[in-house]
Amino acid sequence: MKALVVEKVEEKKFHCGVKEVEIPTLEENEVLIKVSYSGLNYKDALSSIGNPGVTRVFPHITGVDLAGTIEKSSSEKFKEGEKVVVTGYDLGMNTNGGHSEYVKVPASWVVNIPVGISDKEIMTYGTAGLTAALSVNELLNNGITEGKILVTGATGGVGSIAVSILNKLGFEVTAISGKEDKIPFLKELGASEVILRNDFDIENKRPMGSEKYDGVIDTVGGNILAEALKIVKYDGVATCCGLTSSFQLNTNVFPFILRGVRLIGIDSVECKIEKKIKAWEKLANEFAIDTLENLTTEISLEEIKEAYDKLLQGKAVGRYLVKI
Template sequence: MDNLSYNALIVEEIKKNEFAQQVKKAFINDLPDNEVLIRVCYSSLNYKDALSATGNRGVTKQYPHTPGIDAAGIVEKSCIDTIKKGEKVIVTSYDLGMNTPGGFGQYIRVPGAWVVKLPDGLSLKQSMIWGTAGLTAGMSVFKLIQTIRPEHGDILVTGATGGVGSLTSGILSLLGYSVTAVSGKTDTSLLDKLGVKTVIARKEFLKNTAQTILKPRWAGVIDTVGGEILAAAIKSTKTGGIVTCCGNVASPDLPINVFPFILRGVSLLGINSQTCPMEFRLKIWEKLGSDWKFDYLEKIYEEISLDKVTDKIKLILKGGLTGRTLLNLD
């Protein structure tokens, strides 16, 4: 293929520790020399993308850079026999959008080991409504339901109006679980539509949580934010309960003691969607395209073009986004 130009969101360090984002022309020949070239049709906005786009060196080490940890599109060229030109594929996580040019550009070139063929039951657009947030939600639900059944009691979902939280709530409700949500937003209409039974305001949830252990309330917890909220959730989990942890937007620190673990046998399970094994990844994607595809999925997102993403990056960093933000790169 000739040195085709395409549109991409380029983040540049204009002076020390000051970064600017702009949609510019990029060139295919400047992409990494990997095995599969993909024309990106859709991407989605995640918190990690916002960090990369604003110069967080813990996410992206070198600039200029194109963020976007999610991409769905069509194979343009492949050096691997099992991945054919014209196939519809998904790439999420690994190093995409971190130190490898990501889905906020119309083309990516990635290792074949990162590529997932589009599952039956999903369109490219639907796959990016899920995206990394959906993969993370699916992994969290999968871990929880191995032990916890609907009759065991309520499931708490924190950060419930965000991407992972809202998708988790939709899956759990579909599977017959009674979901209680914690949210810092005043508008909880999205959660009502996702089947959430009860919504607790974040400030209310954090009242009187300084005790070493709290009244047991939750059969299980899916936490997306970390920090004091995760600590309070663990302290109020019932005997034998399961708590999953996948985010740190509130804080990476966990102010907790050992009592919930040694007195109630609570289990804390970490969720890492970035480098999860391909076998498990494929299993979750198959579920997202079939058994876990809830009815409200296609009303949970806002679709934008690439030139609108900068405003949404500012909003997600302020905690102002609800549901999913889908980028249409066509």
């Protein structure tokens, strides 16, 4: 079968390219999936350059999410021919991932694709869409059902889908982006206001600012999240799912103890399978957006390496969909 393989050439030097590899053999409680689509995520790009925080086992096939059809099953949970989606856990990290024609995974990682959505559509959402849905769910579940929401890293995969979902649900969305030329793109997705990153990412020594947003969906971390927390309204909610700006958070306790602000971490990797199932069902129904085609660039296995370069340089916009 064909796969996108990362190989270690020497210490701190890696090669990434498409090659022929053996179809994996099933063990107990595993399924073999014929992959139709996979996504492209920042974590995949880090894996492609041998980032030890993501991947330590080489040679390695990238791809932290996939959609396809059960080819073989050694589990009672799944039968041949079922349409399924897999995201998170160790997929694409130290377990071979979705950038290949066939993948074997534990049955416990697998979710049936909900009725009303195709394998292509669900993988257009992919890990980014799942993370966005989990983030929006946390706002709703914590009483944020209307008002103004700030979305950081808004031209990225998670951010762009979050903007679209929030707009569909009737929120007033302010987007933060470092890409001035993508302001029209963000407004097409539903942002009523766009703030350029350099105008927001300024360290402010004041412990708090004026109350402005009912909620925040943060995808970048660092000082941008720290500044966003200072302007969340009383009893507001901020979710955090990324670190492309920084993994550090230098903040103070005032927003939490004076305004009751809640900061909620979002993890789409190890979260319970029941939580993933509910999020996918919402993406197939009330969270379904009509801007998917605007968010997506479809590429082949052979085009992944070039896309990785864009992701690592911060030049990517929206979602990459990999047709296998």
